[in-house]
Amino acid sequence: KFGKTESGNVWLDPRYTSPYKFYQFWLNxxxxxxxxxxxxxxxxxxxxxxxxxxxxxxxxxxxxLQKRLAEEITCMIHSREEYEKAVEASxxxxxxxxxxxxxxxxxxxxxxxxEGVPQFRIARAELGxxxxxxxxxxxxxxxxxxxxxxxxxxxxxxxNKEKVADPMRPATEEDLIAGKYLLVQxxxxxxxxxxxx
Numbered sequence: 001k002f003g004k005t006e007s008g009n010v011w012l013d014p015r016y017t018s019p020y021k022f023y024q025f026w027l028n029x030x031x032x033x034x035x036x037x038x039x040x041x042x043x044x045x046x047x048x049x050x051x052x053x054x055x056x057x058x059x060x061x062x063x064x065l066q067k068r069l070a071e072e073i074t075c076m077i078h079s080r081e082e083y084e085k086a087v088e089a090s091x092x093x094x095x096x097x098x099x100x101x102x103x104x105x106x107x108x109x110x111x112x113x114x115e116g117v118p119q120f121r122i123a124r125a126e127l128g129x130x131x132x133x134x135x136x137x138x139x140x141x142x143x144x145x146x147x148x149x150x151x152x153x154x155x156x157x158x159x160n161k162e163k164v165a166d167p168m169r170p171a172t173e174e175d176l177i178a179g180k181y182l183l184v185q186x187x188x189x190x191x192x193x194x195x196x197x
Contacts, residue, residue, distance in 0.1 A: 102161050107178040114193050128172055160175060161183070
């Protein structure tokens with residue numbers, strides 16, 4: 001284990017700190033820590049480290065050091081494949097990832113990425129209902145069907161990272177991620193997980 005964070009410790013064992021959270025930990029260290037850690041925890045040669053530090057100082061907002069640190073350590077501890085999964089998972093939450101990327105996530109990673117977002121449960125038999133009903137009646141994602149329709153018309157609603165154009169579009173089995181989840185996005189930053197049981 002290493003260091004203290006709000007959620008406790010960071011562990012090398014994936015049972016205690018998932019590769020996604022492990023990657024996020026290194027990605028979110030301060031500039032000073034990144035400069036120190038890249039020298040201690042990676043096997044990069046001095047010239048490479050100095051070049052990265054210089055590049056980072058020229059444009060700190062790009063977080064070059066943190067990205068390389070997170071890549072090196074995650075690959076070393078978990079694997080290149082786990083690192084790529086973590087990058088893809090991060091893009092889903094913070095970037096413009098696609099519906100295909102979302103459908104490639106395994107259940108464990110999906111739940112880690114969307115930890116803390118509001119969750120609603122529906123009966124599997126209710127799949128097939130119009131999207132607007134799902135969002136305004138079966139869950140509390142929208143307070144009313146009218147508000148849901150209005151936001152859909154404005155292009156502000158997505159199901160599994162794809163804009164919803166028709167409020168009457170059914171939410172079906174084919175939409176499910178990992179066989180049981182629907183990800184509804186309202187506006188840019190509000191995510192909701194609907195679990196079909």
